[in-house]
Amino acid sequence: xxxxxxxxxxxxxxxxxxxxxxxxxxxxxxxxxxxxxxxxxxxxxxxxxxxxxxxxxxxxxxxxxxxxxxxxxxxxxxxxxxxxxxxxxxxxxxxxxxxxxxxxxxxxxxxxxxxxxxxxxxxxxxxxxxxxxxxxxxxxxxxxxxxxxxxxxxxxxxxxxxxxxxxxxxxxxxxxxxxxxxxxxxxxxxxxxxxxxxxxxxxxxxxxxxxxxxx
Amino acid sequence: xxxxxxxxxxxxxxxxxxxxxxxxxxxxxxxxxxxxxxxxxxxxxxxxxxxxxxxxxxxxxxxxxxxxxxxxxxxxxxxxxxxxxxxxxxxxxxxxxxxxxxxxxxxxxxxxxxxxxxxxxxxxxxxxxxxxxxxxxxxxxxxxxxxxxxxxxxxxxxxxxxxxxxxxxxxxxxxxxxxxxxxxxxxxxxxxxxxxxxxxxxxxxxxxxxxxxxxxxxx
Numbered sequence: 001x002x003x004x005x006x007x008x009x010x011x012x013x014x015x016x017x018x019x020x021x022x023x024x025x026x027x028x029x030x031x032x033x034x035x036x037x038x039x040x041x042x043x044x045x046x047x048x049x050x051x052x053x054x055x056x057x058x059x060x061x062x063x064x065x066x067x068x069x070x071x072x073x074x075x076x077x078x079x080x081x082x083x084x085x086x087x088x089x090x091x092x093x094x095x096x097x098x099x100x101x102x103x104x105x106x107x108x109x110x111x112x113x114x115x116x117x118x119x120x121x122x123x124x125x126x127x128x129x130x131x132x133x134x135x136x137x138x139x140x141x142x143x144x145x146x147x148x149x150x151x152x153x154x155x156x157x158x159x160x161x162x163x164x165x166x167x168x169x170x171x172x173x174x175x176x177x178x179x180x181x182x183x184x185x186x187x188x189x190x191x192x193x194x195x196x197x198x199x200x201x202x203x204x205x206x207x208x209x210x211x212x213x214x215x
Numbered sequence: 216x217x218x219x220x221x222x223x224x225x226x227x228x229x230x231x232x233x234x235x236x237x238x239x240x241x242x243x244x245x246x247x248x249x250x251x252x253x254x255x256x257x258x259x260x261x262x263x264x265x266x267x268x269x270x271x272x273x274x275x276x277x278x279x280x281x282x283x284x285x286x287x288x289x290x291x292x293x294x295x296x297x298x299x300x301x302x303x304x305x306x307x308x309x310x311x312x313x314x315x316x317x318x319x320x321x322x323x324x325x326x327x328x329x330x331x332x333x334x335x336x337x338x339x340x341x342x343x344x345x346x347x348x349x350x351x352x353x354x355x356x357x358x359x360x361x362x363x364x365x366x367x368x369x370x371x372x373x374x375x376x377x378x379x380x381x382x383x384x385x386x387x388x389x390x391x392x393x394x395x396x397x398x399x400x401x402x403x404x405x406x407x408x409x410x411x412x413x414x415x416x417x418x419x420x421x422x423x424x425x426x427x428x429x430x431x432x433x434x
Contacts, residue, residue, distance in 0.1 A: 025288025077341020122381025
């Protein structure tokens with residue numbers, strides 16, 4: 001793990017990069033990284049995340065700034081700007097059932113090619129997918145998802161990058177931390193090694209590539 | 216009947232389906248109101264799919280915590296014994312059949328009990344969120360919806376809106392009736408106190424089985 005500034009962290013991300021971003025309706029989203037993406041004007045981003053948050057919050061800021069070319073999400077309904085850009089054809093949106101989305105990401109991070117799920121059978125979510133029978137039951141083959149970068153927000157990070165999360169701000173964060181080529185984390189508090197007890201570490205330090213310094 | 220009365224009748228009736236020890240997931244809209252009729256000490260576990268079991272009431276003004284929220288991002292509280300987890304675990308609980316009951320809103324339900332509740336083509340495309348997983352994976356699916364929308368039935372021979380799942384729901388509770396779907400049949404279990412069987416049949420254009428005696432909803 002390397003400690004860097006928020007400017008250096010976002011400077012690594014090229015235009016057009018694929019980003020997994022933690023958070024659920026903006027709760028648990030690394031807002032400092034989002035703000036810096038907007039400041040540096042990183043364009044044509046492919047964002048993989050649970051939802052589009054709300055205008056002015058989390059991923060909502062990226063959408064308002066016109067930086068997102070494609071979103072893979074389970075829900076964008078609470079962000080009218082995201083709806084508007086989707087209907088106008090400015091953002092391509094892949095809507096994925098929430099449990100399928102997180103499991104595709106988990107598969108990507110856990111070295112699996114995909115997962116079999118009954119979710120989506122007989123609905124529009126089945127279009128273009130293979131149906132596979134196992135022990136007499138039907139499932140859809142859902143392929144693994146990975147990204148170039150994961151932007152993770154933790155509650156505590158220790159000085160070598162072990163992470164723990166707060167309450168409902170955990171959501172996608174530990175899962176995306178496994179599924180990207182480069183993992184960048186921010187934390188509410190950076191604490192000495194040992195403060196997070198081994199049993200309470202959710203994301204182990206070796207999977208975190210960069211920890212953004214607190215100011 | 217005004218819509219608020221209708222919603223509260225539905226929520227109150229559904230609350231009677233819940234038992235101590237059950238793990239229950241409530242969708243947004245009318246389903247959220249169900250919790251208002253379940254005492255905190257009853258021992259029902261409410262799940263928020265953003266990663267919480269033991270979801271409690273909305274905190275008092277000024278008492279909210281920014282990282283204790285429901286699936287809509289709104290502040291909630293956590294009851295004693297609550298626990299938190301990531302989204303993979305949350306949907307493992309849902310898809311894996313660990314959720315005893317889910318209560319979801321509905322746009323349409325067809326004659327076999329199949330639900331459409333996530334999009335109106337050409338109008339709103341919010342995304343399915345967790346609805347497809349909940350209908351597919353929960354042990355029992357209860358739909359909470361008003362019986363009609365602008366005078367038009369919502370229980371219909373065939374859904375014109377995209378389905379949420381091919382798997383049928385178990386129970387539909389409206390302000391007029393309780394209808395069970397079992398083995399491809401639709402059975403009228405109860406009517407609301409001021410509503411007759413004939414009125415339910417007139418507002419429900421599917422083949423509905425009616426027993427000799429249809430009890431009134433106990434509220």
